[in-house]
Amino acid sequence: MTQTSEIILSGSGGQGLILAGQILAEAVIRDGKNAVQTQSYGPEARGGASKAEVIISNDDIDYPKVTKPDIVLAMSQEALSRYAGELDPNGTLIIDSTYVKAPAQTDARMISAPFSRLAKESLGKEMVANVVALGALAAVTGVVSMESLNQALLSRIPPGTEVLNKKALELGWKSARQAAA
Amino acid sequence: MSAVLPLARLMQGNEAIAEGALAAGARFFAGYPITPSTEIAEILSDKLPTLGGKYIQMEDELGSMAAVIGASLTGLKSMTATSGPGFSLKQENLGFAAMAEVPCVVVNVQRFGPSTGIPTAPAQGDVMQARWGTHGDHSIIALCPDSVQESYSLTVKAFNLSERFRTPVIILTDEVIGHLRERVCLPQPGDLPVVDRKKPPAGLKDYKPYQPGEDGVPVVANFCEGYRFHVTSLVHDESGAPSTNPVVTDKLIKRLHDKLMKNLDEIVLSEFCQTDDAEIVVVAYGAVSRSARRAVKEARAEGIKAGLFRPITIWPFPEKEIASLSRKARAIIVPEMNMGQYRLEVERAAQGNTRVTGVNKVTGELITPSEILAAIKSL
Numbered sequence: 001m002t003q004t005s006e007i008i009l010s011g012s013g014g015q016g017l018i019l020a021g022q023i024l025a026e027a028v029i030r031d032g033k034n035a036v037q038t039q040s041y042g043p044e045a046r047g048g049a050s051k052a053e054v055i056i057s058n059d060d061i062d063y064p065k066v067t068k069p070d071i072v073l074a075m076s077q078e079a080l081s082r083y084a085g086e087l088d089p090n091g092t093l094i095i096d097s098t099y100v101k102a103p104a105q106t107d108a109r110m111i112s113a114p115f116s117r118l119a120k121e122s123l124g125k126e127m128v129a130n131v132v133a134l135g136a137l138a139a140v141t142g143v144v145s146m147e148s149l150n151q152a153l154l155s156r157i158p159p160g161t162e163v164l165n166k167k168a169l170e171l172g173w174k175s176a177r178q179a180a181a
Numbered sequence: 182m183s184a185v186l187p188l189a190r191l192m193q194g195n196e197a198i199a200e201g202a203l204a205a206g207a208r209f210f211a212g213y214p215i216t217p218s219t220e221i222a223e224i225l226s227d228k229l230p231t232l233g234g235k236y237i238q239m240e241d242e243l244g245s246m247a248a249v250i251g252a253s254l255t256g257l258k259s260m261t262a263t264s265g266p267g268f269s270l271k272q273e274n275l276g277f278a279a280m281a282e283v284p285c286v287v288v289n290v291q292r293f294g295p296s297t298g299i300p301t302a303p304a305q306g307d308v309m310q311a312r313w314g315t316h317g318d319h320s321i322i323a324l325c326p327d328s329v330q331e332s333y334s335l336t337v338k339a340f341n342l343s344e345r346f347r348t349p350v351i352i353l354t355d356e357v358i359g360h361l362r363e364r365v366c367l368p369q370p371g372d373l374p375v376v377d378r379k380k381p382p383a384g385l386k387d388y389k390p391y392q393p394g395e396d397g398v399p400v401v402a403n404f405c406e407g408y409r410f411h412v413t414s415l416v417h418d419e420s421g422a423p424s425t426n427p428v429v430t431d432k433l434i435k436r437l438h439d440k441l442m443k444n445l446d447e448i449v450l451s452e453f454c455q456t457d458d459a460e461i462v463v464v465a466y467g468a469v470s471r472s473a474r475r476a477v478k479e480a481r482a483e484g485i486k487a488g489l490f491r492p493i494t495i496w497p498f499p500e501k502e503i504a505s506l507s508r509k510a511r512a513i514i515v516p517e518m519n520m521g522q523y524r525l526e527v528e529r530a531a532q533g534n535t536r537v538t539g540v541n542k543v544t545g546e547l548i549t550p551s552e553i554l555a556a557i558k559s560l
Contacts, residue, residue, distance in 0.1 A: 022362060026191040029364050035191070037362040040301070062475040063550050064361055064468075 004057040005143050006066040008083050009133075011075030011096070013050040015116075016130035019156065021052025024134060027144045027152035028056045036064045049078055056143055071141055072108075073133055075115070080104055092141055094176075096133060111140050113175040119168060128168035135172025140180055146173065192365045194332045194358045195220035195262075198288055199228070200367070201336030202260055205375055207286070208234035209259040211248035213241055213267060216300045217356040218290035221262035242270035250274060250283045254412060256378075256403030258340055262288035265307050266297055268314065275349050276315030277414040279437065282391070282399060284343040284378060286336070288352040290359040291467075293545045302545030303356035305467060308522040311353045312496050318434060320441040322448060323351040323496040325466045326358055330365045334373060335493070341376035342448060346440055347398055353495065355518070357468035357547050383407055389419040391433075397440035441497055450493035451502055455481065459488025461557050462510040464503070464527055466492050469516050469548050476553035487557050495523070500530050507531035512560045516540035516548050536560070 009017045018039045025037040039052045053066040072087050074080035075096040084093055084104035091108045098116035113136060116129040138144050157165050199221050210225045226236040239245040245261045253259040268289045278285050293299040294306050311323040322342055326332040343350040379400045381388060390401045390410045402408040415423040416430045456462055465473035470491045480487035490506055492499050513535055515524040524539040531537050540556045542548045
């Protein structure tokens with residue numbers, strides 16, 4: 001039977017959501033499943049809305065865009081208001097409460113943690129908030145194994161940042177487990 | 182002894198074109214980067230020098246295409262990559278390559294137009310530009326991938342066809358496929374055939390560079406390999422010298438046409454998916470064929486006999502294939518991210534045998550499976 005998960009990672013340009021989408025898709029392939037990743041972005045390098053889409057399946061993926069997301073990660077207020085409404089009622093909404101002050105009204109399961117603030121305060125670099133969010137996504141959805149996520153992460157980050165990124169992933173995992181408890 | 186399993190990995194469409202080019206033996210790239218094709222230039226600027234090749238960022242697209250022609254004449258497999266606005270600027274010299282029979286590959290990652298349009302949004306507005314963009318009556322090959330894996334294999338094929346027939350070959354992809362990242366298993370070196378252009382034997386007394394072989398393709402020597410001759414975009418005789426002789430002119434133009442049209446079996450690639458018993462056939466190419474594939478599956482699940490015909494070689498046009506489908510199908514639907522450029526050709530080839538309709542979307546977004554399914558159900 002075909003099992004498919006459609007995922008939206010959304011926020012502002014510069015938060016690293018497209019890179020997060022690539023890492024997630026590569027990790028899923030390492031898990032032995034199929035994945036596609038697409039993106040939409042404005043002409044700006046920083047600021048502006050940014051969205052990565054990832055579809056995971058154990059079958060061929062024909063249409064490469066998300067039609068009804070099962071999982072939405074929102075790392076800005078604008079992203080939340082734009083995409084939370086599209087979420088499947090049985091889906092999962094993951095919120096970075098650092099920037100999302102007014103959570104959505106949704107029937108979907110909602111997990112909220114301050115990924116950006118945690119990255120800044122615990123690791124000294126807000127830059128890795130995307131990796132913290134990925135760790136949280138893995139913890140609460142189970143769509144990808146932490147082992148593959150770790151491997152995919154290490155293959156796509158600059159040398160010298162391995163320890164920082166590994167810590168960020170674990171931090172996200174723990175924060176989501178606590179938020180979900 | 183060890184059977185190496187191809188390693189599955191995540192790759193982007195544009196990256197696959199760059200890797201495919203290197204696997205085909207491309208060693209020269211000249212271009213002027215433009216969204217959404219930039220990754221091709223970026224990757225090749227990094228990798229070509231490590232393989233003894235050359236990357237040149239030119240002053241503009243006109244210069245890029247000229248440099249590609251010059252490099253190819255020296256024997257290097259040469260290419261450029263662009264999007265709609267840059268493709269327009271390459272057209273004049275693309276015609277030079279067609280006329281002077283210079284092998285080269287031109288990638289157009291289509292974005293939304295006309296003009297600068299929406300640089301980051303997809304479209305299929307350059308279908309006719311690929312066919313008729315350069316002036317004069319000419320033949321051309323254009324290939325249209327619908328996946329990252331195929332972006333790789335078709336790039337190898339594009340170089341092979343350009344070397345085999347001494348013609349420019351266009352890879353007409355789009356923003357969706359160019360920027361799509363998905364799972365690929367790249368073939369091992371040697372798995373895909375690589376074709377190199379023929380060379381004349383050394384020391385011929387009366388060498389004529391533009392004298393055609395039996396297949397209509399001349400054996401043109403690379404520059405600096407022993408023969409001195411003239412290359413021109415003017416009408417020329419078999420020695421390469423300009424001519425206005427009507428007999429020479431007629432022979433040249435017809436040969437340029439025939440060398441492709443009489444070898445369609447080697448050039449026209451297409452995919453038939455559940456078309457054998459199909460009452461409704463969807464004809465789709467590039468990213469839209471992925472939406473069409475899903476729509477056909479959903480229609481079949483509802484008991485509708487639908488099928489997909491996917492032209493992989495979009496030029497030369499698959500006349501025989503469309504004519505044959507038109508005799509069996511109750512209707513043909515052509516979904517496109519333009520106002521119906523390919524539909525007109527499908528209508529012509531269907532010769533009134535069946536009804537041909539379009540699904541045309543010009544919002545800067547990919548056509549969805551449900552939009553195609555709705556069209557299937559409405560017939």
